[in-house]
Amino acid sequence: QVQLVESGGGLVQAGGSLRLSCAASGRTFSSYTMGWFRQAPGKEREFVAAIRWSGGLTFYTDSLKGRFTISRDSAKSTVYLQANSLKPEDTAVYYCAAGTPIGTSNPLGYNYWGQGTQVTVSS
Numbered sequence: 046q047v048q049l050v051e052s053g054g055g056l057v058q059a060g061g062s063l064r065l066s067c068a069a070s071g072r073t074f075s076s077y078t079m080g081w082f083r084q085a086p087g088k089e090r091e092f093v094a095a096i097r098w099s100g101g102l103t104f105y106t107d108s109l110k111g112r113f114t115i116s117r118d119s120a121k122s123t124v125y126l127q128a129n130s131l132k133p134e135d136t137a138v139y140y141c142a143a144g145t146p147i148g149t150s151n152p153l154g155y156n157y158w159g160q161g162t163q164v165t166v167s168s
Contacts, residue, residue, distance in 0.1 A: 047071035054162030065126040067141030079124045083137035092150035104149045131166045
């Protein structure tokens with residue numbers, strides 16, 4: 046069965062960096078889009094970034110472009126999210142997702158989700 050396992054979250058001071066990882070298994074993801082979303086308490090799930098597994102085309106939400114970078118390692122079946130210059134408002138649970146969405150930012154287009162990893166940024 047398909048599994049997406051996130052790791053790399055934690056507590057970091059404002060201005061710091063984290064690299065989140067999403068290990069994917071259970072099927073071939075070459076035709077899939079891999080996405081990162083986040084959800085803060087009391088807020089809706091928000092699109093962060095996505096990458097096409099084949100070809101590596103990337104997509105970002107405008108407000109995070111330049112601070113967050115998505116990448117993948119096909120040999121390890123792992124997708125990464127490098128988050129730099131973190132701010133307290135980046136505090137959220139970060140989720141990895143896989144699917145074939147028509148619009149990469151729509152969570153409804155993703156079939157598989159990980160359990161999430163908590164990122165907490167202190168001021």
